[in-house]
Amino acid sequence: MRVALLAESFLPHMNGVTGSVLHVLRHLAAEGHETLVIAPRAGEITTDLHGARTELLRSVPLPSYPDVRVGFARAARLAAILREFDPDVVHLASPFVLGWQGVAAADALRVPTVAVYQTDVVAYAEKYGMPQASALAGRHLARLHRRATLTLAPSAASLRQLEDLGVDRLRRWGRGVDTERFGPERRSDAWRARVAPGELIVGYVGRLAPEKQVEDLAALAGLDGVRLVIVGDGPARAALERLLPGAVFTGHLTGDVLAETLASFDVFVHPGESETFGQTIQEALASAVPVVATGVGGPVDLVRSSVDGWLYRPGDLADLRARVADLVGDEGKRRAFAAAAGESVRERTWEAVCRRLVAYYDEARTLRPIDDALPRGSARRPSAPLARPAPPAGPRAWSRFVALGDSITEGLCDASRMPSGEYRGWADRLAQLLAHARGSDGSFRYANLAVRSRTVRGLVDEQVPHALALRPDLVSVLIGANDLVARRVDPVAVAAEVAGAVRRLRDAGIDVLLVTPFLPRRRATAIFARRFALFASELRRIADGTGAVLLDTAVFLDADGRPAIADLDLWADDKVHLRSRGHRFLAYRAAEALGVPDAEALGDLDAALHAEGDPVAQGTWLRRDALPWLWRRLRGRTAGDGRVAKHDGYVLIGGRGDVREQVRSR
Known part of the structure; x- marks a missing residue:
């Protein structure tokens, strides 16, 4: 790996930032990584840098502390240095002035950044009698760290401080101690x-x-x-x-x-x-x-x-x-x-701490393409797939699963091996996977209350009360797309309604699988992308705050580093629903999130067994899909008017995933 370390201060002045950088350089060299240090020029360096290249920039002394130098360089200058070195990741050591230009340069090159928070600049400004500057420093730190791919903080207190500033993507990373020297x-x-x-x-x-x-x-x-x-x-x-x-x-x-x-x-x-x-x-x-x-x-x-x-x-x-x-x-x-x-401190060696740092570098490299695929300004970014908390020992022994949502969860356009006019869908497929994981006792019950064209208001007023009456132990919620494509909408307000629904379910002791809505990769959908990103950001907050399991569809990327769910091969001819392949993809990602063993391998096998294409749609898209939709809108109607859920009560699913009979819950 090639790592560029951009340090806000450096040799010959020795402080905590400089000391940490030197230990990181030593470890990275020992592990065979190549390094470059970009830092303010402050004097002659005689210390061993363990093979690191250096780019020392012009600097000026801090007026109240001349031993500390403040480095200056335009983002374009830093981008040129980074482009020549071609790093896999940029390590920002206690970034503030130089670090801001560094994160801008890395963004221009689409290189992941790991910002290491080491100096409480806000508190320092207050100690030096500059309370107004402390407020400015806090806002600057928040912007900088929200822009970094990943932020590492050394203590619980500093994590809380950054969280209070609105910084996301926080990880705990302390410092090692040289137990060979200090004893x-x-x-x-x-x-x-x-x-x-x-x-x-x-x-x-x-x-x-x-x-x-x-x-x-x-x-x-x-x-x-x-x-x-x-x-x-x-x-x-x-x-x-x-x-x-x-x-x-x-x-x-x-x-x-x-x-x-x-x-x-x-x-x-x-x-x-x-x-x-x-x-x-x-x-x-x-x-x-x-x-x-x-x-x-x-x-x-x-x-x-x-x-x-x-x-x-x-x-x-x-x-x-x-x-x-x-x-x-x-x-x-x-x-x-x-x-x-x-x-x-016996286990707090620099070797152990730096191994953890390299793992964070790898996580940042996974996160960067996810960020690049998001609309600019997404408020709360998704975590890396490997960073999502997984159930510790496989799926819970759920026995009653209820799916809530709109046409996607109803299963529209997933006609695979279904009678004419009937649909299967990702939730039906997930129910079969959960029943299979539970065993062969045949007691798994499943209801699907989703109805096409439903909005969040329908979820709150109709589906959640119905679900509570069924007394499930697992509920899935995929909703919001119909709200977000309305002429005027506040995504945060819509998400707040979802939050209330999720809390009602969680307060009843029900596990919740919360799924972020998604769009196909079409030019016409770009006008909605910002809304969907902001809504997904709020759903991440809801999941964090309620303990819901989050299926974050933005974190699954294709070979080009774009959200895989947006691939047009997963979307039906009507351009607004998933085809069978898309429903299979979503079902197996949901199974992974819920801890179903070998879900990915099962998904690959399922895809191989269903190599046949979906039925070919008849007629043109304009006549078949667009004009009927427009006619309904003009009349104030929706495709779901008068429809009821396909499984408004429980059906029994056997251990092999076969649907046995419909039952009524008491």
Whole structure:
């Protein structure tokens, strides 16, 4: 794989973003991947980049923090660099300024992007006294990450923060820890005797900047027999030295010297409330040093309070002092916490974390063609097929299945092996698959309440009450297409009605299969594509919020990277319904979503056994389909007027899928 890493900051300035990029480069090189780093030029680089190519761009120093450089490049310039490298994926490390141009360049080339959220720019703006800028930063971050193919966040808190900003496609990805470098064996009595002879050491490691809140450590002044050690550098150092005259300031440390210093602490403190993760906390734990950290943000996922450290109430400096005093005053507790700390990070190696990252790269590569097939501006994009949660152990033992919807679910144009004038359809086929998966006891019951031309209002007023009376354990809902092709419609409002129907079913303890509507790939349907995409976006939210199983038809792509369900070979001669092949496709995708074993293989076999074509339609499309439809519209009628559902009560389906008899539910 060829991976382009675009970093908002880079060497020679070392911070969490730079450190993560270096670890990723090392792992990718070890696995045989090719890499390119695009970053601001900030000075001479002497560090081993593990064979990565570099493109260093012009930059300017951040006014309040000159060690940090802000890179600038037009999207066209970045696109040229990427085009020459031809990456399979672009990794955006803590994107903000350069990252925005990077995601635009990748979009122009249709290359998937994985944006790694590492810096809480919104909180930083507030700490630097720029509340108006924080609001702008939040909106910018939301736009950027919604544009990325996939966003990785390091902690539960950062996931919630991005969700609150409206970012979708979120995945959890933490940071690894170098357990070969950081460990309790690095503890040095000589270092301790030189720095704080005869005293216990409470230490901090990190940037010395306002957002880190290092000034809060003044609350520890006067603790008997305790020396405060501050490791790091930054724009706040001079002020902190005046505020903390008794502390030892070591400056910036790296490598084995940092590992020795960290392992020689007795307690590690981290007061920052805007940490998306807290890498130095993880390194302290690996060094078997108990941690006292604020109980908000990234530290909450790393520190097990009362097990390997303490989480104090955010902003409560008296609580901070009390937690540190508790540990420095109890040697037995420090030893117990230290042992637990080392165990807690044993599996968090960079190798394991980077393997997970490569899997996310692969997922982004799957998602990108799905995104390219969607209309621009789709509010909530589908997840990758492999990312959809599957039932853990095959299908549930459903025994009563009711299908709701319109003509697609009624089965129009699926006349395969049916008497003249009768139709089969995807839901009938799914019922047979579910009965087959259940076994051969012949007790599977199926009703189909769908009627052609029905709208969401018909679903809500007629079909859902009828379904509830049948007391099913599984209901499918495919509805909305007739609403969306109306002259005026609000897709969000229509989806809200569907949401109410789904909640009624779920509140009754019924499992729901929710299917996103779809269109054929015809020029005439383009005027409706935006509506269908927005409606599908809302259905994804409904499924997330209600626990419904989602059959997202947008995620199944053909060889050209377009939605397979839109392929005209799956559509009937009337141009608005599926032919038998289309109904088979939809039925087996639904079976997969519900966990039917070997559904894909069964679908391939079924397709091979039904190689014959559908019946040839008689007459021209204009006379046969278009004019009758127009005449009904002019008269205010629909094709479903006066019709009843083909299975308004249960039919029994045997274990082999044969329909046995119609029964009435009590």
